[in-house]
Amino acid sequence: MKTSRTPWKALAGIALLACGAACAQNVAPNVAVPFYTAGDFMRGVYRFWYAPQAAAFAEQAGGLPAAISAVCDADAGAATAKLEQARDRWKASALAWDRLSGVQIGPLVQRRSTRQIDFTPTRPELIKRAIQTAPQDATAMESIGTPAKGLPALEWLLWSQPIAPATPACRYALQVAADIQREANTLAKAFDELAARPPGKDEESQGPAMSELINQWTGALERLRWAEMEKPRLAGGTQGGRNAVAYARSASGQTAARWAAQWQALRTLGASQAPEAPRPGTGLAPIETYLRGLGRNEPADLLAQSVGRADRAMQNISPANKAGMTAAGRSLAELKKLAEAEIAPALEVSIGFSDADGD
């Protein structure tokens, strides 16, 4: 696994993660903000968000195979402790992934990474079949369907039907972990390359990349509100629960943590959390700051306010907090509407599939 990341990436990651809701503070409208080209904006996004997050995911996922292997090799007395350690490693990996994939762009989209390693709902019957198939390496894992591998399948193997030492299920879990690690390393390398591109290189691709980010940021708001939070609640409450959809990460109890991680990605990329705007190339300029740099203070203000409202609504929500979920859903819907109606037009970005577009 690659660990030799450049220091600025690590620092950027730490600073962004340490800055929670308390830091939600937009750049004051009367503070000078530099002009950012689409290239400046995307370089900031790659360098100070995606590359550090992809590196963090690769680091966590890099420890997964060893943690699973320790369970498989444990003697009876140590099995429970090793299982707990593997669970902890899975939680850290899943959270790093949820943060990275909160807004999916570039390699995440091109590789269909979510489908590769986070297909939900996982299918226990397919996992059981895959265990019998006993794949031994990456090539053999390619023939296993996505509903039987990835983080949700490993969650099932760690919580729903926990693996025991020296069993076929444990050996399969090891292959699933290795599969996740491979995808994490590939993503880290890909975002590393994007972050390392100097100004002027492939500059013509930065406009479409910026457009992709705005589109995907808007789509991610809807995904968090609907697919993650509201759909499981509604689908489970109709037709006698026949069509119930479990909340993602419910087996591990990490649902709320997943929502928080995804929201962190949206918030960080959406509104400024620093009192000053960074010079191009020196820090992450979120969408709000990018707008200010273009002189579009009015939509930037609206965005900062709406992100702030959503941030407050997203605090302390969980599947048990129905009222909180309803309020958060409303805030996310409002923010998505703003993104479509004000933010994208202000950036001259066309939302590919817009709700206002009809069909």
Added chain:
Amino acid sequence: MKKAEALTKLQRRQWLALAAAGATSTWLKPALAAATATAPPQQLAAAWEAARGYQVGVLAYHGAALQVSAALDVPTRAHGVWAERGGSLLAVARRPGDWLLRWRPANEGESQGEAIAWAWAEPDRAFNGHVIASPDGKTLYTTETNLESGRGLIGVRNAATLEKSGEWITHGMDPHELLLDDDGSLVVANGGIPALPETGRLKLHMERMDASLVRLDTRSGALLGQWRLADRRLSLRHMAWGEPVTGARPGQRQLGIALQAEHDDPTAKAAAPVLAVFDGQRLQTLAPEAGQALAGYGGDIAHAAGGFAVSCPRANGVALWRADGRWAGFLPLQEACALAAAAPPGGETSLWAAGRMAALTRDSRGAMRSSALQDLRLDNHWAPLG
């Protein structure tokens, strides 16, 4: 503002818009001059976005304005609506496309509709926004997408339970509206735009775009025919049956298809046709009058007054063609989209068009009536009730 004043202002605005747009078609002039307007239908079912979120519901005339008479909150955007025998309605989600809903408009004195049953798409499927029922009402057909492969599907469902009993492939991507023909076959518009769940709101790999019209055997799902336009960047999306085709097999009608252009070049996109016509053998586009910009986006289609009408929200109006395919004029209406053709009891077929702030009714003689339509953003379609 009183309703009557609002209507007068809207009518004046329509007049001004017509004049500004240079709509000098002689076909339209008598329509505007007509003092008497067709009596509008009592109710229209539709999906919309209101201030409180997405809803499905029923609009009814209250004096000069179309107002919500019943509404039901839905969790995500709904697109197509279908009126069932017995008064219940179906609504289908579109992007993300997770649900199919049977609901009942409010009873007298109630303000809310009632959800009767929900059907949820399987994890690897998405509804594409349209549903129709078989002639006997026992089977429903929904357009869907396989999210793994992107392949288009028809979901075959038990109408009583909404449960899926089978799937047929549509031999294309992005199937959108579907209609039954008189011979029992199913015609499906494959929109052809590649889309996958993780691509969110992006249109990617448009070089792979492949729109087509297919005819399927409803006994087996077998492909009976497939037709494509020469221009592969024209997405076939919404359809309406038209006049009988002269010299064709008995019962063969023209099929009008509203198009949406997906060209990379904005000029080509803006100049693209919005209507294609299929006569059972050939699929071809119809051009508007020279100089008439339609912005390459047909939002809905209806057949009224012997010809096809295609709404053009980006050109702010409704494009009209005669039965023989000749251009018939342009009806200005801000963000025109939802269209319907139906006859009120004892009356003649009229065209109803919904825009951003107003709705227009145009009868077979060309007489028009304008109605206020405020505080709602209707989705592409509406369906007359009763």
